[in-house]
Amino acid sequence: MKILGISGSLTGEKTSIGVYEVLMAIKAEDPEAETELLDLKDYEVEFARGFPLSYYNDDTIAVVNKMLEADILVFGSPIYQASITGALKNLLDHLHRDAFQSKVCGIVMNGGSDKHFLVAEYQLKPVLTFLKATCAVRNVFIHNDDFNEDNEIINADIQARIRKLAHELLQLRKAFSGGNPGNLG
Template sequence: MKLVGISGALAGDKTSLAVNNVLVAAGRLDSSIKTELIDLREYDVEFSVGAPIALYNDDTMDVVKKILSADFLVFGTPIYQASISGALKNLLDLLPENAFKYKVTGIVATGWTNKHFLVPEYQLKPVLSYFKGLIPTGNVYIHNNAFNEDSDVIIDQEISERIEKLAEEMIYLQRGINNR
């Protein structure tokens, strides 16, 4: 199985680190799982204009192909103005309607205030469901205080445990889908 993580932040390291922590946890739980991190900072993903994907640049097509070829995915977003990032929303706008059919789609989010912990639940979860993704019961919201200020390493043990549980649930659910 291949697990692809998407970091929907164009600035900072926290979201990418959080997504990568899910990938690492999945690898610890099952060493046969291949993982890949798509950090949108490293790609020139074009703005979605509703055109066929073949008309977009190579980076855009590459990212879309990687997402569509994944067995399951974890999406990470910073929370800006009580919403998911525009970069992640734009990427999702490039995907076909059934992009996540028979795929587990986990969620991690980072933010400066605990007031935004429900943003992934109310904004990203419905979009992933629209694409036919199966969303695990627990997403992970990470307040920026959970990171070491100097190294951006997650220092909150409870958050690390929740990331581990998310990876475990994602693997369990994806195996169930694959064995149907």
Template sequence: MKLVGVSGTLAGEKTAVAVSSVLAAVRHLDPGIQTELIDLRDFEIEFAAGLPLAAYNEDTWNVVQKILSADFLVFGTPIYQASLTGALKNLFDHLPEHAFRNKVTGMVATGLTDKHFLVLNYHLGSILSYFKGLIPTNNVFILNDSFDIETDELTDMQMKERVGKLAKEMIDLQRGIMKRE
């Protein structure tokens, strides 16, 4: 199995650290699962204009293909103005309608205030459902003060435990889906 994590921001480190924490927890639970981080800061994803995928640059094509070929996925976003990032939404605009059929699609978010924790369920979750993704129940919202101020390392033990629960649930759900097929 292959898990692809997407850090859906063009600024800062916390979201990539959060997504990487899920990938590390999955590898800890099952070293046989391949993982890959797609950090949108490392790619030039073109603005979606309704064209066929072949009309876009190589970065856009490669990232979309990595996402489509994954067995399951975890998406991370900081919460800005009670929403996910435009960069992540733009990436979603390049995907076909059934992109996540039979795939678990976990979510992690980072934010300055706990007032935005429901963005995962009501905004990002709705988008993943549209693409037919199976959404776990143990998704994680991580406050910015859960990270070390100098290194951006995730230091909050409760958040680390929650990340571990998400990782386990994602593995269990994806295995269940693959057994049915």
């Protein structure tokens, strides 16, 4: 079973840390899970122009293919202007409308205002469901104050929510695969 975490931030580390923590919680529950963190700041994903994927650079093709090969996807984004990052939205614009059929997705968001905790529900989840993803009911919102000066998550409630999200993602995947999380549903 392949689990891909995607950090949709082009700067900073908090989004990557949040996604990574979900991947580690999945790995703790299922040691055989194959996890990978894909940080968009490490790739040159081209601006989506509506062309077939083969028209884009190697990074764009590689990132899209990694998403298509994953069984579970964990998307992370900081909140900018009450929305997900343009980089993450651009990446999703490269996908066809059935790209996430039989895939399970989770969402981790971070930001400086508790007022933005619904961005996952009203900005990102509709895009993922349009792409036919089955999204976890739980989302994780991490306030900037939940990190210490070393960018470690120090809020025990957030850590518990991360574990619950990981568990839910594995349970959804198991349901899709007839009880065997490694089989595609």
